[in-house]
Amino acid sequence: MSTKMIHSVHRISLLSLVSLALLACHQLPTATSTAKSQPAAKHYNILYVMSDDHTASAIGAYQSRLAKLDPTPNIDKLATQGTLFKNVFATNSICTPSRASVLTGQYSQTNGVLDLNGTIPTAKQHLARLMGQAGFETAMIGKWHLREEPGAFDYYKVLPEQGLYFDPILRDKNKGSWPNNEVTIKGHSSDVVTDISINWLKNRKSDKPFFLMHHFKAPHDMFEYAPRYEDYLKGVHIPEPSSMYAQPEFGSIATRGEEDSMLWEIGTSISKRNPRRNMGIHMDIDPELSDKAYTHQAYQEYLRRYLRTVKGVDDNMGRLINYLKESGQYDNTIIIYTSDQGMMLGEHDYIDKRWMYDESMRMPFIVRHLGKKDAPKVSDVVANNTDFAPFMLELAGQTAPSFMQGKSFAAVLDNLPLVDWRKGTYYRYWMHRAHHDVPAHFGLRTKRYKLIFFYGINYDINFQQTDKVYYGMDWSRKDGVIPAKTPTPVAWELYDLEKDPDELINRYHHPDYQNIVQELKIELANQRKILNETDENYPHIQRVITEHWHD
Template sequence: MATKINNTIRHTCLFLCTALVLFGCNQDQAIEPAKTTKTSNKNYNILYVMSDDHTASAIGAYQSRLAKLNPTPNIDQLASQGTLFENVFATNSICTPSRASILTGQYGQTNGVLDLNGTIPTEKQHLARLMGQAGFETAMIGKWHLREEPGAFDYYKVLPEQGLYFDPILRDKHKGAWPNNEVTIKGHSSDVVTDISIDWLKNRNSDKPFFLMHHFKAPHDMFEYAPRYEDFLKGVHIPEPSSLYTQTQFGSKATRGENDSMLWEIGTSISKRNPRRNMGIHMEIDPALSDKEYTHLAYQEYLRRYLRTVKGVDDNMGRLIDYLKQSGQYENTIIIYTSDQGMMLGEHDYIDKRWMYDESMRMPFIVRHPGKPSAPKMSDIVANNTDFAPFMLELAGSDTPDFMQGKSFATVLDNQPLTDWRKGTYYRYWMHRAHHDVPAHFGLRTKQYKLIFFYGINYDVDFQQTDKVYYGMDWSRKDGVIPAKTPTPVAWEFYDMEKDPDEMVNRYHHPEYQDIIKELKVELANQRKELNETDENYPHIQEVIAKHWDD
C-alpha cells in the first residue's frame, strides 16, 4: 500500500510501524503484576478507539483509491497531528479472536480464542487489569464481542454479542449482575456509544488518569447508517479496484479449485460468482442484469453504504475529540484510533475479511501523543495486534509481563530504532469455510513478502463429521454439499508486496523466488514453534502440513 501513498497530500501522515514478537509463550502461568517504570507518560490519559471492519483503505490518510472521497476528515486530522502506522496487521482477521489478542497480548492457541465462539474471562482480561494496577481508571464502552463479563474494567457498558445498529441494547455494570443488566437506548449505535463515553468522561470523579476503550460496532455489515447520511456520496462514482473484474494470475487451487473448478464457492463475492452469498443479493441488484453491470451496481451500492457507515464513525470521532478539547483534556490525552481488522472492498471480487490478503489483515493504527511532538510521521516496520497491550502498557509506564507474546513498539514515538524484531508477522484463520467460504490457512507477512499456506480443513474433527448448522446458519446446498465441512485443495501462495502490492500474481512457483520461499518457510516454522502455534492438539492438521510442506 505504501507505493500508493501520495506524500504531497496535505495533512497526510504516514507512519509504518511494525512490532513483531518472537517471544515463545506459555499458557498463562501464575499471573504476576507488571513492573512499573517511572515516566512522565504515566500521567497521560489514554483513549483507545476501535471500530469494526474499518479497513485502512477507507481512511483518507492512507491514500487509497477512496481517499479523494474524503470519507474520514476527523481521523485524517488526528493522523496529521500524530503518527500513522501503516504496516499493522491482525493475527486473525475476525472480530472475537482479534479482540482477544488485543486484551491478552497473546495468539489464539495461547489465549484459547480461535473463532467467534471464543471467550475471555475476567482473569484473562490482562490489559484492563494491568492498566488498573498502573493507576488508571478503566472503562470499556461499546462493542465487546467476548461473551463473558468485562469484569476487569472499573466500568463497562457494552453491546451483547454483535449488537444492534439502531436502538441498541447494552449491558451496564451499574444496572445489576451480568447478563441481566440490560438497558435499551434510542438512536444509532455510533451516536449512542459516543454519548455514553462522553457522559462517563464528564461524570467520573476520580483523580486518576483514564484508560477508555471506546469500541464502535460500525462499520460492520450490514452497514446500517444513520438517516442523516443518506445523501453522502449520492450520485458519486466510487473508484473500483483493478482486481474486481479480473484475477487471472491471483490465487491458487486452494482458493480457485483445480482448473478454477471451485470459483463459484470459495470466497463470497461482489459479483454473481458465488451464488450462495454475494453483495448483489444483499444490495438487491436485479439478477437479470449482465454479469458486469450486476457487479458494477453491487459494488457501488456496497461501498456507498459502507462509507456512509464509516462517516458516522468519523463524525463521532470528531465529537470525542471536541469534548476533550472543551474539557481541557486534549493535551493530556493519548488518542489511538484503530479497527479490529480490515475489510475486503471488492478486491479480487471478495467481500468481508478473514483472508490473509492485505485489505483484510491490515489494521489502521494512528496515535497522537501530546507529549511526543517530534514523533515521526512515517515508518515501514511491521506490528500486529498482540503488540497493542504491551504498547499501551509502556505508554502507561508499565513493562510487558512475560506471559504476553506481543512486544511494545512505543520507542518508535521517540524516533528510536526497534531491536530484536521478528522478520514477519504470523497470521492464522481457523474457521474453515464458515460464513464467507474462506478456507483455513496460516502464513507469514514480512515487509516485502507474503507466504500463505492453505491447509483447508476445520480444526474441530467432530464438527467436520457431523455438524450441518454452524453459528446458526444452515450450510447445506441443493447438491448435498456442506461447505463448512468440506475440505478444500491444499496449496501455497506467495506475493512480492514490493513489486505487486495489490497481490495480483501468485509467484510461489517462480524460479527466482525459491530461495526466498525456503527462508520464509524456515521462519514460519520457527514462529509457529515459538508462539505456541504448532497444532499440537490437532494431529489431523499436522498431517496435512507434513504432507504438503514441501509442495
C-alpha cells in the first residue's frame, strides 16, 4: 500500500481498509492525479445528477447566447458554490455508450458498448460495485438505458429503455425480478424521478453515506414538458446561432459532399435542408414558408420546448437541494451535475448530438464539495466521461483499479496541477448514417485544436438501416424499399478553437497548420493504440484509415 493510502485510511472503517487493500494491486499510475491530492473524508455523501442531452450552452453558468434567458438558476447557484469544468467531453456522444463509460471508466471498444444496442451486465457495473465496497449505500434512479438489470446497486428504480415522459413505467428492485418488476407512476418523469429519489433518501435505514445516481430523462427529444411550463418563454425571442443560416467554410466533403452535393442528406437539420428529417417537421411548421422563415420558426419552437424541459430539470434540482438542506445533509453531500452528452441547438443547422463538434460532445460538469476550500471556481482541464468513475472513487477515498482507462482529476478540487495529464481527449462515434445521418468518425480534442477523421463506414459490415419508420415518418419509397444512401466521402477537419471557438472554418488544408496536423495525428494514433480503440477487428475500416491517413 502506498504512503498516500496509509496517510488517508485513519478515518476509514475496517471494511474500507480491506477494500483499499484489495484495490491496491490495481492502482493506476501516478498520472491519475498528483500524489498530494487528499481524498475526501468517507462521511461525505455523493449525489450524482445526470440529465439527458442537456448541453452546456443551455446552462446559464456556461455563459452562452442562452444565458440571458436564465433557464437554470438552481444549477447556476450550484456552480457559484463549487467548480465549473469548461472542458469535459463525451468519448462517444450518444446515450447508451456514454452511460457505459461512466459506469465502467472505459472507452467504448473496451467496455463493448459501441452503439444503442450495447449492454452492461451487473458484473461490469464497476462504479456501483466499488462504491458499495467502499462503504456507501448505492442507488440508481431514473434513466438507465443499458438494458440489463442495474444489479450492482443496492437499490434501483429505473426507466426501461428510453422511458416515457408522462406516466412513466419504471422497474423497481423491490417489486420482483427483472424485467417483470414494472410499476407505473402518474406524472411527468422529471417530477416522478425526483419524488422517488427524495423518498429513497427519506426512508433509508442505513447509517452508511449514500451514493445516489439520479438520472433525468429530460431534455431528450421529443421535449415533452410538464403542462405548468406552457407559458415559459412564450413570446420571447430565443437568440439564434449565426451558423444556422450560413457556414461557407465549415465542414468537408464528408459532411457536405463534393460541391455541397450531399448537404440535403448529411446531418438532420433545423431548416428544410434535410427533407427526410428536420425540426420544422417535428414542430409542425408550415412547409410553404420561405426557407429563412421556416428555419426561424422551427428553431424558436424547438428551443422553447427544449428549454421548458430544461426548466423542469432545474426546478427538480431545486427540490433535491431543498430536501438535503431540510434533512441536514446539504453540507455533508458532494453534488455533481452533468449530462450524458451535449446537444446541437441549431449550430451549423444541426439537431441531435453524435457529432464531435463541441456543442455535441461537451458535457456540463459542475461539482460542489464544501470540504474543498481551495477548489477553483472554474477549471479548463480537458477531461472526459471515462474519468468520472476514477474521480468519484477518489472523492470516496478510493483508488481506481487498473482496468479503468479513465483518470481521476480530483486534484483540481485541491487547486493542484495534474501530473502527466493527457494531451487531448479521444472521441469516436461508431454508428454511421443512423437516425440523424451522421457519418462515422473519430478524432482528438485538445485545449486549442480539434482534429476529426470522417471515415464513413459502419463497424458492422452487414449493417442495414432498419428504422424505416422513425418518429412516425416513413422515408422508404412507395414500393416499401428503403433507398440506398449515397456512399459517404472520407475527409479530415481541423479547427483552431482559440481563433475559432464556434468551429466555423476547417483549416485542415491551410498551409499554416500542417505541422499542427502532423503533431495531432501522431497523438491521435498513439491514443488509439493505448486505449484499445484501433480497428484491428474491423479490417474494412482499417483499409480506409490506411488509404486516407496522409490525405
